[in-house]
Amino acid sequence: FRSLSGPLPFLIIKKNMLSCEDVGDIEDCVSQETPLTSKRPTKDKVLPKALRRKTTEAEAPPTADSFIPGTQSVYIKTWGCSHNNSDGEYMAGLLATSGYSITESPLDADLWLLNSCTVKGPSEDSLKNSIRKGRELQKHIVVAGCVPQGQQDHRDLEGLSVVGVQQIDRVSEVVEETLKGHTVRLFGQKRINGKRQGGAPLDLPKIRKNPLVEIISINTGCLNHCTYCKTKHARGDLASYPPPEIVSRAQQAFGEGVVELWLTSEDLGAYGRDIGTSLPELLWQLAEVVPEGCMVRLGMTNPPYILEHLTEIAKILAHPRFYSFLHVPVQCGSDVVLKDMKRDYVVSDFKHVVDYVRKHVPGVTIATDIICGFPTETEEDFEGSLELVRDYHFPSLFINQFYPRPGTPAAHMKNRVPTQVVKERSRRMSQLFQSYHPYDHKLGETQRVLITERSHDGVHLVGHNKFYDQVLVPAEEGLMGRTVEVKITATGKHYLVGERLSHSAVGLTTRPRPAPKGAVSGSVRCGPVTECGATHGRQGSSQTKKDRRTVLTTDAFIVFVALSVGCMGLWLRYNYGAF
Numbered sequence: 001f002r003s004l005s006g007p008l009p010f011l012i013i014k015k016n017m018l019s020c021e022d023v024g025d026i027e028d029c030v031s032q033e034t035p036l037t038s039k040r041p042t043k044d045k046v047l048p049k050a051l052r053r054k055t056t057e058a059e060a061p062p063t064a065d066s067f068i069p070g071t072q073s074v075y076i077k078t079w080g081c082s083h084n085n086s087d088g089e090y091m092a093g094l095l096a097t098s099g100y101s102i103t104e105s106p107l108d109a110d111l112w113l114l115n116s117c118t119v120k121g122p123s124e125d126s127l128k129n130s131i132r133k134g135r136e137l138q139k140h141i142v143v144a145g146c147v148p149q150g151q152q153d154h155r156d157l158e159g160l161s162v163v164g165v166q167q168i169d170r171v172s173e174v175v176e177e178t179l180k181g182h183t184v185r186l187f188g189q190k191r192i193n194g195k196r197q198g199g200a201p202l203d204l205p206k207i208r209k210n211p212l213v214e215i216i217s218i219n220t221g222c223l224n225h226c227t228y229c230k231t232k233h234a235r236g237d238l239a240s241y242p243p244p245e246i247v248s249r250a251q252q253a254f255g256e257g258v259v260e261l262w263l264t265s266e267d268l269g270a271y272g273r274d275i276g277t278s279l280p281e282l283l284w285q286l287a288e289v290v291p292e293g294c295m296v297r298l299g300m301t302n303p304p305y306i307l308e309h310l311t312e313i314a315k316i317l318a319h320p321r322f323y324s325f326l327h328v329p330v331q332c333g334s335d336v337v338l339k340d341m342k343r344d345y346v347v348s349d350f351k352h353v354v355d356y357v358r359k360h361v362p363g364v365t366i367a368t369d370i371i372c373g374f375p376t377e378t379e380e381d382f383e384g385s386l387e388l389v390r391d392y393h394f395p396s397l398f399i400n401q402f403y404p405r406p407g408t409p410a411a412h413m414k415n416r417v418p419t420q421v422v423k424e425r426s427r428r429m430s431q432l433f434q435s436y437h438p439y440d441h442k443l444g445e446t447q448r449v450l451i452t453e454r455s456h457d458g459v460h461l462v463g464h465n466k467f468y469d470q471v472l473v474p475a476e477e478g479l480m481g482r483t484v485e486v487k488i489t490a491t492g493k494h495y496l497v498g499e500r501l502s503h504s505a506v507g508l509t510t511r512p513r514p515a516p517k518g519a520v521s522g523s524v525r526c527g528p529v530t531e532c533g534a535t536h537g538r539q540g541s542s543q544t545k546k547d548r549r550t551v552l553t554t555d556a557f558i559v560f561v562a563l564s565v566g567c568m569g570l571w572l573r574y575n576y577g578a579f
Helices: 082-097 121-136 148-152 170-179 229-234 243-255 279-287 305-315 335-341 346-362 381-394 418-435 542-576
Strands: 073-078 102-103 111-116 142-144 160-164 213-217 259-262 295-298 326-327 365-372 396-401 448-453 460-464 472-475 484-491 495-500
Touching: 073 082, 073 295, 073 448, 082 102, 082 111, 082 142, 082 170, 082 213, 082 259, 102 121, 102 381, 111 121, 111 148, 111 170, 111 346, 142 148, 142 170, 160 170, 170 243, 170 484, 229 381, 243 259, 279 305, 305 346, 346 365, 346 381, 365 381, 365 418, 381 418, 418 495, 448 472, 448 495
Parallel strands: 073 102, 073 111, 111 142, 142 160, 213 259, 259 295, 326 365, 365 396, 472 495
Antiparallel strands: 448 460, 448 484, 460 472, 484 495
16 A cells, blocks of 8 residues: 555646547547656655755646545536536536536635636636636646637647537546546547537536526537637537437426526527428427426527528517527628628628517517627728617627637738727717617516526516516515516616516416526426425535545545455464464
8 A cells, every 4th residue: 555645646748738539438538648657756866855846837736546536526617608508517417426526616626627718808818817826726627618629729728638519428537537637638529420419418417507597509510600700610510409309308407497498509590400400390399398387598590590480480489488589699780791701691681580570579579799890890880780779779789899819710801990999889889779778668567577596686586577578576485486477667778677466476386396506407306396395306415415525535445444454464364374
């Protein structure tokens, strides 16, 4: 037995790591040039205590010989879109299932899992700051998400383990090897019979950030080639999940107490084009399994791929189980700039989508995006964007300054708009957006609101009405996950305030109780509210994880003692003829 107080093995990290595209075992991903040193140093190489070697910033913390997988704690930080958040929930569930404790405290964690976003410069800068901080604290670090997948030679990832967006189902293996002191780079595509798949299976365990909300990525990648977008480099071309897999996942989520389903992807409207189906076909199948009291929200769709489905999409948005909400990014009000962006539509196409849906779904909420300061945007082009917002008064508008993303065609365009002009245009667009109040006409209305969150102010609950407007309701016990009837008493720029009209929630009371916060999806089996207690099922709570950790540590100690006693018996028998 090697003493834990003796010399510890280290893995020296080299610059040229092994990038794994298709491996069977995670060990195949460990750098082959730098084997573990298992021999004890000779006496002349032992340093005096006064000359103890300093630990450099980039150096990983030492790993002991008696490493027990699944007994460490992991801190997970996610940036970006709902697709990325879904990936983060899956990775949390997989790690918890493997025994790791998921902690919200970065200081207490043994390892940081940083789930990155590459859409904008600020989110990538935040990732860099987190990496630097983790190294200063000598934390083991694994980077996931679009940054490593889109730029595998990123200099800030040197010496760190990374896991690609289609390999999240193997995150436990990557974490285990990283905690052992190895550096792993796991990329590659999921393929069946040579055909690219949407990614990791949808039936994996997950820990939902909000136990009432399930996020399902129905497809990954897209059919576009936008000149400013870096996400394409990470997510690739369109790959859709089969409808039965999506419907099955939705049914499982509703059975675990979920009341709100978000369908997400890089482009929802393009769903199914690669597998011979379409978005409306999928949505009608989902409509059959959504229980009373539950709602579905559609994610972002680009104009080109929703145009041919407008009639069916309007019918679906009017369905009582679907929010009357549609997110269609226009990006610019100029056809010239849209062509330079390679958006594959013109402004009139976007207007047709908005006009048709507003006509056939009264009250529908249309959200859109505007990019200010694209390299070829003139003042006249920008005025076109302002005019579009003036005409439609979008209640939800995402205003973005142009950020040149490395490796994209837009980053190499000449005669870029000066930074101060980009900021000035962004300010003017924000002023226009703040100048109108889209909810004032709803004052005094009676609405049904599905409650799913607690407000940061501590005195309100947060819900959404049929049009996915955010409604604040005074907090009361027992309303989470329920639909309530309210009267709108006040309005703000981004929200409504409602007063509850009845002391009983609307809808069925036999919905399954939501899983406890931190519970692993698939491990909590609850019946109706009247039958399901808070202690049912295996929970992913801190106490449960601590108990699991204690059991594993105790088992290891028992094995150690048993082996020690056995060796002592053999030694006594050999020397004294005992036993």
